[in-house]
Amino acid sequence: MTEMPPASDESGGARQEPVAFADPTYRAAVVDLLGAIAYGEMSAFERLADDAKLAPTLQDRAELAAMASTEFGHFCALRDRLVELGADPFAAMEPFRGPFEAFHARTAPSDWFEGLVKAYVGDGLAADFYREIAAFLDAGTRDLIIESLADAGQSDFVVDRVRKAIAADHRVGGRLALWGRRLMGEALSQAQRVAAERDALSALLAGGVDRPALDLAAIGRMFTRLTENHTDRMARLGLAS
Amino acid sequence: MTEMPPASDESGGARQEPVAFADPTYRAAVVDLLGAIAYGEMSAFERLADDAKLAPTLQDRAELAAMASTEFGHFCALRDRLVELGADPFAAMEPFRGPFEAFHARTAPSDWFEGLVKAYVGDGLAADFYREIAAFLDAGTRDLIIESLADAGQSDFVVDRVRKAIAADHRVGGRLALWGRRLMGEALSQAQRVAAERDALSALLAGGVDRPALDLAAIGRMFTRLTENHTDRMARLGLAS
Numbered sequence: 001m002t003e004m005p006p007a008s009d010e011s012g013g014a015r016q017e018p019v020a021f022a023d024p025t026y027r028a029a030v031v032d033l034l035g036a037i038a039y040g041e042m043s044a045f046e047r048l049a050d051d052a053k054l055a056p057t058l059q060d061r062a063e064l065a066a067m068a069s070t071e072f073g074h075f076c077a078l079r080d081r082l083v084e085l086g087a088d089p090f091a092a093m094e095p096f097r098g099p100f101e102a103f104h105a106r107t108a109p110s111d112w113f114e115g116l117v118k119a120y121v122g123d124g125l126a127a128d129f130y131r132e133i134a135a136f137l138d139a140g141t142r143d144l145i146i147e148s149l150a151d152a153g154q155s156d157f158v159v160d161r162v163r164k165a166i167a168a169d170h171r172v173g174g175r176l177a178l179w180g181r182r183l184m185g186e187a188l189s190q191a192q193r194v195a196a197e198r199d200a201l202s203a204l205l206a207g208g209v210d211r212p213a214l215d216l217a218a219i220g221r222m223f224t225r226l227t228e229n230h231t232d233r234m235a236r237l238g239l240a241s
Numbered sequence: 242m243t244e245m246p247p248a249s250d251e252s253g254g255a256r257q258e259p260v261a262f263a264d265p266t267y268r269a270a271v272v273d274l275l276g277a278i279a280y281g282e283m284s285a286f287e288r289l290a291d292d293a294k295l296a297p298t299l300q301d302r303a304e305l306a307a308m309a310s311t312e313f314g315h316f317c318a319l320r321d322r323l324v325e326l327g328a329d330p331f332a333a334m335e336p337f338r339g340p341f342e343a344f345h346a347r348t349a350p351s352d353w354f355e356g357l358v359k360a361y362v363g364d365g366l367a368a369d370f371y372r373e374i375a376a377f378l379d380a381g382t383r384d385l386i387i388e389s390l391a392d393a394g395q396s397d398f399v400v401d402r403v404r405k406a407i408a409a410d411h412r413v414g415g416r417l418a419l420w421g422r423r424l425m426g427e428a429l430s431q432a433q434r435v436a437a438e439r440d441a442l443s444a445l446l447a448g449g450v451d452r453p454a455l456d457l458a459a460i461g462r463m464f465t466r467l468t469e470n471h472t473d474r475m476a477r478l479g480l481a482s
Contacts, residue, residue: 042299045306049290058283058331058338062320065286069310079303090299097299 017085018138029204030141031085034078035092036194036201037130037148041075042093043100044068044123044152051115063157067119070152081144095198099190106186113165117176117237120158121183124233125226129191132222136204155236162237177239184230184241258326259379270445271382272326275319276333277435277442278371278389282316283334284341285309285364285393292356304398308360311393322385336439340431347427354406358417358478361399362424365474366467370432373463377445396477403478418480425471425482 020026048068055061082089107122109115127149134145166173195202205219234241261267289309296302323330348363350356368390375386407414436443446460475482 042303042306046290046293049287049309052287058334062283062316062331065283065313065316068290069313072306072310075303075306090303093299 018140020138021085025200025203027085028200030137031082031087031092032095032198032200033130033133033137033145033204034082034085034141035087035089035094036096037145038075038078038082038089039093039096039100040126041071041078041148043104044071044119045075047104047115048119048152051109051112051119054109054112054115056112060161063153067152067154067157074148074150074152077144078148096194099194102193103186103190107183113162113172113176114179116158116161117179117239118183119154120162120237121180121230121233122187123152123154125184125187125230128226128229132225133205159236162239166238173239176237177234177241180230180234180237180239180241259381261379262326266441266444268326269441271378272323272328272333273336273439273441274371274374274378274386274445275323275326275382276328276330276335277337278386279316279319279323279330280334280337280341281367282312282319282389284345285312285360286316288345288356289360289393292350292353292360295350295353295356297353301402304394308393308395308398315389315391315393318385319389322382337435340435343434344427344431348424354403354413354417355420357399357402358420358480359424360395361403361478362421362471362474363428364393364395366425366428366471369467369470373466374446400477403480407479414480417478418475418482421471421475421478421480421482 021030045068048064048071052061052064052068055064079089082092107118109118130145130149134142137145162176166176231241262271286309289305289312293302293305293309296305320330323333348359350359371386371390375383378386403417407417472482
């Protein structure tokens with residue numbers, strides 16, 4: 001399902017982990033992070049499969065089903081890595097069920113275009129955020145995360161469909177611009193909840209003996225980058241952010 | 242997504258088709274049949290992804306998502322073959338949207354176990370039916386169909402979960418036995434509708450110059466086999482049929 005090379009050799013990777021994993025706090029943070037991303041990928045699979053039912057044509061339905069299958073392949077790679085790390089992947093995912101389901105419950109798309117914008121804007125924002133954190137991790141974990149967040153084909157497809165809809169009816173643009181802002185607000189609110197509840201993840205951002213800390217100024221710069229990328233994505237869709 | 246070898250060589254398969262394809266009625270029947278199976282696979286993908294949300298554990302959710310992805314892989318192989326045959330795959334699928342959606346609307350599972358039984362009994366019945374028809378086709382089409390109908394991992398998973406549920410509460414068995422009978426009835430009713438509406442498919446069953454016909458006695462024997470297999474599947478689940 002994925003083209004990623006195996007994260008470890010066949011003799012069992014857990015015994016040859018990078019030195020960073022000797023620190024139990026680091027290991028716990030990586031398990032937490034991979035659990036969060038894995039939950040997100042499974043959730044993306046389900047959401048895309050769900051949205052497929054709203055598609056105006058069979059071809060669009062098949063496009064969304066293809067994206068969903070790609071996300072599921074990402075999920076499998078993350079799950080396998082969690083097992084290699086000696087973690088129960090489903091236990092690692094469990095703490096993130098609440099925040100993810102709350103986000104989805106508050107941002108249930110009411111039509112095909114809201115679903116498309118959510119797939120593009122929401123997944124883009126999540127990917128940016130995880131990539132920021134991945135910069136603090138060992139190379140193997142970083143590569144796995146970046147691979148897992150690869151665009152599943154959403155971007156070009158969504159930009160094309162949304163721009164055509166706005167061209168056909170300008171009111172669609174106003175409505176979807178509001179929708180994009182709401183998605184951003186709900187995502188930030190759930191991210192804050194996760195940061196407050198997950199000590200290991202927070203400790204990761206606070207740094208360690210051999211790892212740089214994310215100080216307040218760095219967190220500020222990170223949020224600036226996330227906001228700028230969000231604005232770029234909205235602009236690509238033809239929407240004001 | 243699928244391990245199937247390409248159905249034709251790289252120089253473009255349509256020019257080297259088996260002689261049967263020289264008959265436009267045969268070609269139309271194969272396009273019809275592949276369209277029906279492709280719609281069924283996309284529909285199975287969506288239904289399994291939907292049922293995943295009813296799963297009692299994250300692990301079961303992931304199992305259903307894996308099955309859904311396998312079904313989507315089958316869909317892709319069928320779609321690619323339709324394109325090779327010079328057909329628009331979505332146009333070929335379109336006539337079957339009505340019967341499939343009617344079947345799903347009338348058999349929407351009300352809980353996790355009804356969804357599991359439907360995945361096992363419904364897909365098993367469809368697979369048996371298509372395999373019966375595939376016996377009348379050229380070897381390449383037959384192999385593609387049989388490959389597409391390979392068990393996506395449902396059987397062992399569903400049998401395990403349903404048997405455990407009946408062991409825990411015998412009333413579940415009575416309810417699911419009724420459900421299995423209803424699935425069989427609705428499937429037969431939609432199959433009859435398809436047979437009545439699709440002339441090319443019906444002509445296929447009536448035979449051709451170089452192909453045997455399916456006479457009434459043969460149709461009778463086919464239904465006996467379908468019913469026997471259905472009874473076997475229900476018995477494996479621990480259900481009376």
